Amino acid sequence: MDEVATSVAATLTALGEQVAEPSSTPLPDILPHSLYFLSDRSGTTQIWQLDLTGTNIAQISFHESSILDFHADHNTGALAYTTGTELVYINADGERQTWQVEDADTLTELPEIAGQISSPKLSSDGLWLAYAQNGLRLIDLKTGISQLMIPNEWEQSDNELIYPGRLYSPESWSPNNARMLISIAYIEAGTLAFFELASRSIIDFIAPGIVCCHSAWAADSESVFLASPYIGLIDSGLWRYSAEDGEEENLIASSLEDGTVKLVGWPMADGDGNLNFFYAETAGIPQGNTPLLMVSAEIGQWADPHSLREDGIHIQDALWAPDGSLAIILPNLEGQSGPLILANEDGRSLQVLIDDAWNPQWGP
Numbered sequence: 481m482d483e484v485a486t487s488v489a490a491t492l493t494a495l496g497e498q499v500a501e502p503s504s505t506p507l508p509d510i511l512p513h514s515l516y517f518l519s520d521r522s523g524t525t526q527i528w529q530l531d532l533t534g535t536n537i538a539q540i541s542f543h544e545s546s547i548l549d550f551h552a553d554h555n556t557g558a559l560a561y562t563t564g565t566e567l568v569y570i571n572a573d574g575e576r577q578t579w580q581v582e583d584a585d586t587l588t589e590l591p592e593i594a595g596q597i598s599s600p601k602l603s604s605d606g607l608w609l610a611y612a613q614n615g616l617r618l619i620d621l622k623t624g625i626s627q628l629m630i631p632n633e634w635e636q637s638d639n640e641l642i643y644p645g646r647l648y649s650p651e652s653w654s655p656n657n658a659r660m661l662i663s664i665a666y667i668e669a670g671t672l673a674f675f676e677l678a679s680r681s682i683i684d685f686i687a688p689g690i691v692c693c694h695s696a697w698a699a700d701s702e703s704v705f706l707a708s709p710y711i712g713l714i715d716s717g718l719w720r721y722s723a724e725d726g727e728e729e730n731l732i733a734s735s736l737e738d739g740t741v742k743l744v745g746w747p748m749a750d751g752d753g754n755l756n757f758f759y760a761e762t763a764g765i766p767q768g769n770t771p772l773l774m775v776s777a778e779i780g781q782w783a784d785p786h787s788l789r790e791d792g793i794h795i796q797d798a799l800w801a802p803d804g805s806l807a808i809i810l811p812n813l814e815g816q817s818g819p820l821i822l823a824n825e826d827g828r829s830l831q832v833l834i835d836d837a838w839n840p841q842w843g844p
Contacts, residue, residue, distance in 0.1 A: 612649030709745035748800035
């Protein structure tokens with residue numbers, strides 16, 4: 481571990497987080513998969529990879545411009561990323577395909593929207609690459625052909641001002657790849673919906689307000705869990721939405737009659753129907769960022785989770801291992817970049833893996 485990581489560990493300790501001292505002895509296979517992440521340590525934002533031992537780092541992308549977004553799929557070993565006007569796909573054998581943004585003159589978008597490609601999402605069967613550009617698009621990875629599934633919708637005011645009606649982008653594929661969770665942005669706020677691949681149809685969430693923030697598919701692909709650790713325009717809590725009809729089920733209420741507020745974030749459903757997430761209860765509306773506990777809840781016992789670790793963690797982003805045995809955490813420090821922390825469910829001390837990264841994802 482380098483001097484920067486040592487400094488980061490000291491910072492986290494000062495924030496009340498318990499971390500393991502940096503060690504020069506490599507630990508074999510502490511991660512279930514290699515870890516991809518974004519970092520600007522080379523001067524521009526590029527994709528980097530941390531190996532299974534948690535000690536060896538390699539740069540994966542080499543572009544003059546920064547990488548804006550990426551998606552890695554540990555099932556197929558494939559990688560897709562965007563640089564603004566270019567979408568790149570690399571399969572497990574290293575074969576590369578590239579798609580350029582369409583000529584803006586042929587689009588109905590505003591100029592600042594028309595030149596953007598964003599939100600690449602690979603299906604776990606290796607057949608599809610979804611992304612956003614003038615709406616929701618799908619690439620058939622066998623043919624390389626891109627099709628516009630749902631065009632963005634625009635509104636025009638009385639003074640002829642053009643503004644967004646519904647802007648579509650992919651969020652995540654269902655485990656069986658038959659559906660996709662998609663984001664719908666309005667001029668203010670937004671919501672989520674389901675997109676069915678076979679029928680090319682949208683199923684809107686039936687919800688009374690803003691739908692946000694952290695999502696996880698159920699293992700049977702029939703529903704999505706949605707969690708929020710935030711208070712304000714958005715309620716905190718935990719919900720489940722049916723992929724069949726969009727019906728909402730409230731699993732953990734935002735607050736109780738006695739004033740207790742419940743914060744829920746970063747859920748992950750295992751194959752047995754249990755749910756891992758990060759959780760806190762506060763007496764009244766919390767002031768500032770609240771440390772969350774790593775917990776797990778059994779089917780039907782969502783509001784009564786048991787702790788996997790006893791230490792509360794300040795979280796900006798979290799990535800669960802596929803089996804739920806650990807999580808990679810980006811603490812809630814200033815800026816989008818920070819240390820990536822390994823948190824095991826067995827209570828071992830938190831361990832700093834990377835000192836300057838964001839958007840962690842599992843690679844091959």
